[in-house]
Amino acid sequence: MSSSQLAYLSNNLVYSSLFVFTLSFFLFAIETAWSVRADRENGVFDRARTEKFARIAIALMTLAFLLLFGGVLARALSAHRVPWGNMYEFSITGALAFTGAYLVALRKYNLRWLGLPISIAVLLVLGTAITLLYRPSAPLVPALKSTWLVVHVSAAIISGGVFLLANTIAATYLIIERMESRGGRNAWAKRLPTLETLDQLSYRLVAFVFPLWTFAIIAGAIWAESAWGRYWGWDPKETWAFITWVAYAAYLHARVTAGWKGKKAAWLCLLAGSTFLFNYVYVNVWGTGRHTYSGL
C-alpha cells in the first residue's frame, strides 16, 4: 500500500474506533445506572442483566482499542516513523496508551467502576484530535529526526497518562471524602474502593511514574543539546515540564517526609497534575517556543 492509502486507512480506522468507543460509553452508562438501581432495590432488580451489559461494554472497548491500534499503526507506516510527530498523533497514541493501561489493569483489579469515566475521557481526547488537531500525514521536520524522539516523547506520553490517572483518582477521593463527611456515600459511590485505598493508589501511581517523568525531561535535555545547542533554555514547554516536576517533587516530599495524607495530599496531587495539563494544552495550542511543530 502507498503512503496516502495507508494514511486514508488510518483515518477510517480512527473514525471506526471513535464510533465503537461511543457504543461502549453508552453501555457503561447503562451498566452504571442499573447497578446503582440494583443496589437500591436490592433483590427486586435483576443483577444478571447488569453483569451482561458490563461484559459487552468491556468487549466493545477492547474492539475499539484494537481498531485504534490499527489506526495508529497505519499512521506510523504511512509516515515511516513513530506516530507522535504532531499533536494529533500525540493525542491518538495517548488515547491508545490510556485505554490499553486500563484494559490491562482491569484483568488484575476490580476497576469496572472506572469504565464510564475512562470512556468519557477517551471520547473527549479522540473527538478533539479528529475535529481540531487533525493534520495530514507527513514526514518530520529535520529537528525531530532523532532517536530521542522515540525515547523522549514515549516517556512523556506514558508519564502523562499515569499522571492523569492519578489525578482522576485524587479527584474521586475528594468527591467521596466530601460525601462521607456529609452523611455517607450515595448509591453510585458505594461501588468505589475505600478512601484509604484511593489515597494510597494515587500516591503509588505518582511514585511509580515520577522517575520516568524525570527521565523524560533529561532525555529531552540531551536531545535539545544536540538539536538546539543547549540542554536547557527555559522554552515554555521546558519551563512547564520543570514546574510539573517541582510540583510532584513537593507532593512526594509532603507525603514521605512531612506525612501528608488524604485531603491535603489529594489537592496537591491535583495541582501538580493540572500543571501537566496546562503544559499540554497551553503550550501546544497558544504557546510559542521551540516545541511547536507542524502547525500544532
Add this chain to the structure above:
Amino acid sequence: MSAPELSGLGSLRYLWRQLTSMRTALILLLLLGIAAIPGSLLPQRTQNPMKVREYFTNDPTLAQWLDRFKFFDVYGSPWFSAIYLLLFISLIGCVLPRSWEHAKAIRAKPVLTPKNLDRMDFYRTIDTTSALDSAEAWLKKNRFRIQRNADSISAEKGYSRETGNVLFHLSLIVILIGIALSSSLGMNGSAIVNVGERFINTPTSYDNLTTGRFFSSESLQHFTITADKFVAQYNPITNAPEDYTLSTTISKSVGGSSEKKVLKVNSPLTFGSTRVYLQANGYSPIVTVTDQSGTVVFQGPVPFLPQDANLTSTGAIKVPDAQPQIGFIGSFVPTIDRSSSRGAFSAFPEALDPRLLVSVWEGDLQMDSGIPQSVYRLDTNKMARIGLKEMKLNETYSYGVGTITFNGFTPWVNLQIVRDPGKQYALIGSILAILGLLTSLFTRQRRIWVKVGKKVEIAGLAKNAIDGLESELNDLTDWIERFNEKEIEQERRRK
C-alpha cells in the same frame, strides 16, 4: 513554643534551623515552581528579544514596570536566583547531616527490640518457645542485618533506600555545579556563513557572541569551517522542510590539515569542548553594482533574512563606495507567485523560479555616524528613492546613476557555536539523580523483630508504603513452625 531570644550565634542557629526545615524546603520548592511561570507567559530577552521590543512599543508603561522587576529576564533575575539559591542552601543543610547520619547508621547495629511489639503494623504470635535460632537462620539467608539479644532478635533491611535518597539530593548539587560552570566559563555565539565561504573561529567572525564572566576570548578553540555545499529538501505537498545537510571542510588550525565533515540539525560538529550546530538557513542573492562610469563598486553575496516558511527574504545592500552613496532595500523570492493582497511572494522554499525585488535609494547611508547599524536594514532618513525593479536571474537594471545585476544566489547557514564546559557534570548529575530516585522509591526498608517469652512474638514495620512485608512475615512464620516440627519429630525418634 516560644521563639528563642534572637541574639548573635543563637539567632543564626535559629535561622539556619528554619531554613533547613522540611517545611521551608517545601515552600521554597513550590515558590520556585510559581516563580518560573511568568517567564513562560511573557516574552524573554534571552529567547525572543524581538517580542520583548514589540511589547515595549505596544504598552510602554506596563513594559517599563515589568522590566523594573526583571519580568523579561525571569531566569536571570535576582528574585528567581534568590529562591533557587536558598533552596539549594536548604538542601545542602538538610542532606549533608543526613548523609553523615546514614553513614553511621550503615555501620551501626539494628535498633533494640521495643517492649510492646503488638503496636507494630504487622504482629503475630506462635505457640512455641524456641524460635531465635531458626529465625536467625532465615534472616541471615535473606540478608537482613541482625542484632541478637538474650531473648530477641532485631533485624533490618533496605538501607539502600536512604542511600538512594541521599544520592539523589547530592546529585542535584552536582547538576547545579554544572550549570554554574557553564554560565561562568562557557560561550555561545552565532555567525551567518554563505555557502562557499570560510568561517574562522575568532571573536570578530561572530555576528553575536555572549561569554561567561570568566571566559577569555583567547581561549577560543582554533578551527575553521568552510561551507562547501548545502542541500535542503522540502516536502512538495506541505512545503515543510525534511532534511538539511551541510557539507563542510574543517581544519583544526588556519592552514592546517583539513578533512571533510557533514553537519546536520541533529548531529553537530565537535572541536574539543566546542560544538558547532546548524541552526537556520536562508538565501544570499549575488549582485554586481556599477557606478555611472561602469566601474564595479560592489560585488558578492548579501545574506537576506527569511520572513516566512517559504523563505521570502528581505535585506539591504549598501554601497558606500559609490558617488553618491547608494543603498538597496531588497526582497528575494525563491519561487515567485502573486496575489492581489500580498503582491509578490514565495510559493515554495526551494529556488525554482527566483526573483530579486529592489528599491534603489540615493543619499547618505550614515554608516560613519558611529551608531551601530543593522546590516539587514537601510536607514533611509537621509536618502531618496530613485528606482524600483523586479529582476529575473542575470537581469541588469539601470537606474540612471548606476546599474545592478542579479547574478545568482547562494544559500547561507547560521552556525551556532557553543562551549559548555559544565554539561558533562549536569549529565552525570542527572544520571545519578535518576538512579538515586529509583533506588529510594522502589527499595523496601523494613524492620523485623522476633521475641521469645511465653510464646513467640513476630512483628514487622515497613518504613515506606510498598507491599511485601506481610508475605515476608508469613514466610518467616512458616519457616519457624516447620523448623520446630522437625525438632519435635527428631525428639520423638530419639525417644
